[in-house]
Amino acid sequence: MQGGIYKCLSLISERINDNKDFLTELDREIGDSDHGINMARGFSAVMEKLSPDDSDIGAVLKKTGMTLLSKVGGASGPLYGTAYMEAGKLTAGKTELSADDMKAVFEAAIAGIQKRGKAVKGEKTMLDALIPASESYSSKIAEGSDIVTALDAACQSAKEGVEYTKTIIATKGRASYLGERSIGHQDPGATSTLITLEAIRDYFKGA
Secondary structure, three states, rough: OOOOHHHHHHHHHHHHHHHHOOOOOOOHHOOOOOHHHHHHHHHHHHHHHHOOOOOOOHHHHHHHHHHHHHOOOHHHHHHHHHHHHHHHOOOOOOOOOOHHHHHHHHHHHHHHHHHHHHOOOOOOHHHHHHHHHHHHHHHHHHHOOOOHHOOOOHHHHHHHHHHOOOOOOOOHHHHHHHHHHHHOOOOOOHHHHHHHHHHHHHHOOOO
16 A cells, blocks of 8 residues: 555545445435435545545555544544544554554544444444454454455445344434334445445555
8 A cells, every 4th residue: 555545535535425325315314414425525625635645554544533523523524534543543653554554543433433432333333334344354364365355254244234224123323213214214324335345446456
């Protein structure tokens, strides 16, 4: 990933913006109707603060997290912000990431989100996509797969996690007010997590 952290985040920003209306529509059904708008605004602010010459992955991720924390409203700002900042701590000074670095980033992001959001898997949140993705990634790396193969598996598990959120009751955030009426709707945060992971995978594939 040497010199490529800017390109990777640029791709994430592009994908979030492309799916802004879709994410907002999902949030309209069970939330505040602003997830896509907020995420797109947040990543636009991130890209304004970054430079194509940035190479310190940890510094870039920390800056990304701080920007999302301040620019993205609702629960998503603190949760995504924390995830990126925790990843930044682990990768400080690095200009490229190994397969094991990526595994550690997954785990740190999840731990940060769980601590900040007091959430666990099965509550119709972004963790329902991120935790299965992390588990699949780690499993593939343990088998000796390369990063792209492992990220492919992670994205597939995240996609299955998004589908799983349709079957469960929301117990966190605004969606929890709906109770059983939240069943049948996919979680916007899990969906934006999937979009993010697919962008990261595609970056490693050379998109």
